[in-house]
Amino acid sequence: MKANDIILAKIQSLNHNGEGVFKTKDITIFVPRGVPGDTLKVKVKKLRKNYGSGEIIAIVKPSPLRVNPECKAFENGCGGCQWLHIDYKTQLLWKARIVNKILGVALNENIKVLPCLGMKEPYHYRNKLSLNREDSKNSKKLGLMKENSLEIVEFDYCKQELESNQKAYEIIRKQRIPFSITQIHVRSNQKGETGIYFYAPTNTKTISNFSKELLQKIKDLKGVGLSTHNDYYHLVGEKVIKEDIGDLNYLIPINGFFQTNYTQAQQLQEIVFDLLKPTKKDKILDLYCGAGFFSLFLAKEVESVYGIENNSSSIESAIRNAKINNITNANFVCADVKEEIVSFRKKSIDCIILDPPRVGSEIEVLDEIVKMKPKKIIYISCSPQSLARDLKSLSHLYKITFCKPVDMFPHTYHIEVVVKLELNASDSHKKMEVKKAEVKKTPIIIKKNFDLKKVKNIKPKENKKIILKKSKNKEKT
Ligand SMILES: C[S@@+](CC[C@H](N)C(=O)[O-])C[C@H]1O[C@@H](n2cnc3c(N)ncnc32)[C@H](O)[C@@H]1O
Incomplete structure (x- = not known):
């Protein structure tokens, strides 16, 4: 051949x-x-x-x-979905098989992978639409990227997006978008309220004016921001959109992470809860906590939760989310997990929730977890490959007692997996092995009436920690 x-x-x-x-x-x-x-x-x-x-x-x-994909953009090579032409039950079957294969090869054992939890109505689930602009002098198309290509595919109607994202796209693409904007991210809540942030190299007056124009043209647009290479600027309107998941109200930062599928996000929380079986004595450490999605769901059932996250907008929201839900035992730290986790060594953490970005967790974090030896780890991963690598690093102390994909991204090959790890009984008394010297940086401690504006401009790169302590003031929403 x-x-x-x-x-x-x-x-x-x-x-x-x-x-x-x-x-x-x-x-x-x-x-x-x-x-x-x-x-x-x-x-x-x-x-x-x-x-x-x-x-x-x-x-x-x-x-x-x-099956018939019934999508013109898919026929034109749109990279937003890869499996729109495959029957949904088959997609779920293969997601579980793929996880089984990746983990099996990495860990050299057959891991029992439970069936992938699918959606009843696997359409219009995506709450975030990430649009790219073509980088060419002649064309400035705005749309989704083709698979493995920089080419842009414009679309008339996307079956995956929430309707309000679709409506916002239809309006945005008719505007004269400032030349320097390379990406536009639109996120909606289930009520149809929307937040937008742009990517551009620098903040300019033209971009600021454009944000104001959009606020007038898109009916339910609540706020607009701009991300440049190093900074985030809030341009106009609100900094967050609101979403209710189960009994909790979340303020979602326009520029921060939030689970992209609200329906399945709730399923994910419930699975994590069932796996943890939390008690009032438990101390939980939520690594890569975002806006407190897992921490706040668990808080009412445990003694305390601690969340670490390096996006200051997300931490700002996590603190506010605790307040608006009357949660007083959740503590959030804006820091790099790798640097902050060492300060939890002596806190007798019972369980760690590990929900890192696609690249997985850093080896320093895993080393530290091994030293802390929590009884349980719940690992939520959006990349079976990095999950497999990280599980390997933990496998000498922990055994996998649960593994289930949850379909957060129907019609794509992306797989979310929840894994429960339990400390081997025989290893729970072994001495910790300290492999690296601890480097402690001086934190900025903002007590009680902390000023959220100050938090906003602190970048993770500055390597400063912001420890946000509980404030007694009630937050207005
Ligand atoms: C997959 S998201 C999970 C967020 C959260 N658990 C949730 O369910 O909404 C990963 C989060 O890790 C944060 N992050 C990425 N690298 C980090 C690091 N080195 N230290 C702290 N947080 C980090 C991102 O900003 C993002 O919010």
């Missing part, structure tokens, strides 16, 4: 990049948009020693698992 050959490929499985897999005795070919059961005419593109990639030239016999 050589590049440009046309082959007949019968797709057998799906890989972690969402591609169809065709395997012979000698070679494996990955075929984007191939579906298990398809017979395809494939043009071989890149070829290495024993694997390569191919492009579908024709569908000779479609798999019975294929």
Whole structure:
């Protein structure tokens, strides 16, 4: 087989990049948009020693698992979804299989992976729409990126986005968008209220004026911000949008992380709660806590929760979220987890919640967890690969007692997994092994009536810690 050959490929499985897999005795070919059961005419593109990639030239016999994607943008190569053409039950089946395979290979054992928890109505779930602009002199299209390409696909209607994101997009694309804006991120709550932030190299008057124009043109737009390479500027309106999940009210910072699928986010909280079985004696450490999504849900059932997060807008929201929900036993620190976790060594933490970004947790954090030896760790991951790597680092002390994918991103190959780890009984009394010297930085301590404005401009890069203590003042929302 050589590049440009046309082959007949019968797709057998799906890989972690969402591609169809065709395997012979000698070679494996990955075929984007191939579906298990398809017979395809494939043009071989890149070829290495024993694997390569191919492009579908024709569908000779479609798999019975294929469905009509009913999306023009998907037909045009939009990278927003990869599996819109695969039956939803099959997507869920493969998500669990892929997790099983990745963990099995990394840990060298067969991990029991429970079925992936899907959505009843797997459409219009995405609360965040991330739009890119084409970087070309002749065109400044605004839309989603093509898979593995910098090309932009504009779309008329997206079946995944909340309707209010779609409406905002329709209005924004008709405007004269300042040239320097390269990305526009739109987030809505379930009531249809929206927040927007731009990416641009610098803050300019033109961008500020544009934000005011949008505020007038988009009916339920609540606020606009701007992220530059190093800073975040709040431009106009509110800094947050509000969302209720279960019994809790959350203020979601326009520029901070929040779970992208509100329906499944609630499921995620409940799974974590059931796994923890929290008691009033428990002290919980929520690493990478965002706006307090897990911490606040657990707070009322435990002695105390501590959240660490390096995005100051998110921490600002977490503190306010505690107040508006009358939670007094949640403490939040704005810091890099790697630096701050050492200060929890002597706090007798019972359980750690670990929900890092896609790259996973840093080895220093995992080392520290091993020294702290909490009885339970709940790891929530949006990347099975980094999850597998991190689990390996913990596997000498912890055993996996639960592993379940939760479908936060239907019709994409992205997989969210919840894993419970329990400390091996025989290891709970072993001495901690300190591998690295602790470096403690002087924190800025803002007590009681802290000034939220001060918090806003402190960047994680400055390596300063802001310890926000509980304030007795009631927050107005
Ligand atoms: C996957 S999100 C989880 C947020 C939160 N647990 C939730 O459910 O909303 C990861 C979070 O980690 C934060 N983060 C990334 N790197 C960090 C670091 N080195 N130290 C502290 N927080 C970090 C991000 O800002 C983001 O809010």
